[in-house]
Amino acid sequence: MKLIHQAVLAITAITIGCAGAAPAQDYPTRPVIIVSGGAAGGPTDVITRIVAESMTRHMPQPVLVENTAPAHLGAQRVAQARPDGYTLLMSNVGLAAGATLFRHLAYDTAADFAPLGLVSDAAMTVIARPGFPAENFAGLLGELRRRGNELNLGTAGLASAANLCGLLLQRAAGNHATIIAFRGTAPAITELMAGRLDLLCDQATNTAPFIRDGRIRAFGVTSAARLPGLPDVPTTTEAGAPAFVMSTWHGLYAPAGTPDAVQERISAALQAALRDDRLRSRFADLATDPATPDRASIAFHRRYHVDEIARWRPIIEAAGAFAD
Numbered sequence: 001m002k003l004i005h006q007a008v009l010a011i012t013a014i015t016i017g018c019a020g021a022a023p024a025q026d027y028p029t030r031p032v033i034i035v036s037g038g039a040a041g042g043p044t045d046v047i048t049r050i051v052a053e054s055m056t057r058h059m060p061q062p063v064l065v066e067n068t069a070p071a072h073l074g075a076q077r078v079a080q081a082r083p084d085g086y087t088l089l090m091s092n093v094g095l096a097a098g099a100t101l102f103r104h105l106a107y108d109t110a111a112d113f114a115p116l117g118l119v120s121d122a123a124m125t126v127i128a129r130p131g132f133p134a135e136n137f138a139g140l141l142g143e144l145r146r147r148g149n150e151l152n153l154g155t156a157g158l159a160s161a162a163n164l165c166g167l168l169l170q171r172a173a174g175n176h177a178t179i180i181a182f183r184g185t186a187p188a189i190t191e192l193m194a195g196r197l198d199l200l201c202d203q204a205t206n207t208a209p210f211i212r213d214g215r216i217r218a219f220g221v222t223s224a225a226r227l228p229g230l231p232d233v234p235t236t237t238e239a240g241a242p243a244f245v246m247s248t249w250h251g252l253y254a255p256a257g258t259p260d261a262v263q264e265r266i267s268a269a270l271q272a273a274l275r276d277d278r279l280r281s282r283f284a285d286l287a288t289d290p291a292t293p294d295r296a297s298i299a300f301h302r303r304y305h306v307d308e309i310a311r312w313r314p315i316i317e318a319a320g321a322f323a324d
Helices: 002-026 043-056 071-079 093-101 137-150 161-173 185-193 204-212 260-274 277-285 298-319
Strands: 032-036 063-067 087-092 113-128 152-155 178-181 199-203 217-221 247-255
Touching: 032 043, 032 071, 043 063, 043 087, 043 113, 043 247, 043 260, 043 277, 071 087, 071 093, 071 113, 071 247, 087 093, 087 113, 093 161, 093 247, 093 298, 113 137, 113 161, 113 204, 113 260, 113 298, 137 161, 137 217, 152 161, 152 185, 161 178, 161 199, 161 298, 185 199, 185 204, 199 204, 204 217, 247 260, 247 298, 260 277, 260 298
Parallel strands: 032 063, 032 087, 152 178, 152 199
Antiparallel strands: 087 247, 113 199, 113 217, 113 247
């Protein structure tokens, strides 16, 4: 009788184990949703839709996009979703910075997400209104040091990459301009071109066309090398600010607790998508680089996620630039 009881327990354990493994083995059996942490038509939304379209070609089920703004509410939705691989998050550097920017989040940025791989990197540009009184990036920093809050610096919102770049700019200058927060990049660039805003730091994706046609002045790019689309604009490192290096990265996340096999399946589809010629061509049009295979890996993204949270914490705390 005892042997029969043990056999039943063993069979039950095997059955439960197989039941737990089956969803990962069969995944996905229905459409996968990527929540885009940003407004429709914005950079994150555009990148998410390109990636979702390409991933669909490498998955047995469609990958769909849903916008949830503001970004931290999209992140909250995914953090609290069932960890089964059917609700994912596309976010950017703002997710890491948000761990400090928002002091009352309903989730733990470090613990409640499973990084699946980085997706893209886009350099930031330091730009100014026409006629700004500086000849180069060193001169711009000199103006900031000399005039401080007489100058105004635009952002696309406190949780935006533009604001984070602006914090680095002020840190490099050792002085603070007057911050003017806009609802997105477009109105900030409009004010800059009109001469009513002095400075802005934003993605080359958004600013390159205006730089090329001379409607705004560019003083530096925050990438390690000059951008092919803006070959005459020096890097901030060339201009004497080696600590001022930043990219607007995007990454794909699942809720923490998602089975490893499901994470690996999604990561494999992402890696395949990033090799897709159509995706790479569309990213090039956006002045955005697809993540390299090592950066698109789960292992790298896990480390990077933690490092980025740690990187932005002292910068935001020193500026006192909280979003709540």
